[in-house]
Amino acid sequence: RPLSLTRLVNQAVDEHRAAAEARHLSVVTELDRHLPVHGDPMRLRQVLDNLLSNAIKYTPDGGTVTVTAGCDGESTGNGACRKGDGRKGDGRKGDGRKGDGRKGTVVLTVADTGIGIPAEQYPRLFDRFFRASTAVDSGIKGTGLGLAITKSIVEAHGGGIVAAPREGGGTVFTVRLPVDPSAPH
Ligand code: ATP
């Protein structure tokens, strides 16, 4: 049975709202209504919790955390993430996956206006125990395990995760997950 990523994101954001408010951070969501993914809801919640807790932790008071979730490629009228019909065999644009052009991709982003990560440190970000100098220099505590765990969960679900600098400062994490293959259009 497909899970709703939209529902998981809303639940996760609700649980982090108090922590964000305590830091005077705004949390903004832009979510498509129906994003069916496949997998373990507890593990996917862990992904969301890790990314949200990082965004809150590494963003100075008064900043903004923006969470988006949508469909890469075609969306149906009701916002669902559509599988192509597979008849054209044209490898629809934006699909980003080799081989099966019938499966769409759900894209989740968590962006913040926080302290950021030095450019040369991005390659090590998902390594166990790695902590960026911006975090260490800010005196913010952590063990450096959250992102390594997050990446392994995302990959176990057939997806991927990348980090990049946010335009205007801060960081954006992008998670891609395959659309549940059993989900109706
Ligand atoms: P924990 O294991 O408790 O989550 P942590 O937050 O230090 O500790 P990770 O979540 O794995 O560990 O993150 C690794 C490092 O990546 C952090 O120490 C920090 O330097 C950097 N980082 C992660 N998320 C962000 C972010 N949103 N903004 C800036 N730096 C970040």
Ligand code: MG
């Ligand atoms: Mg963390």
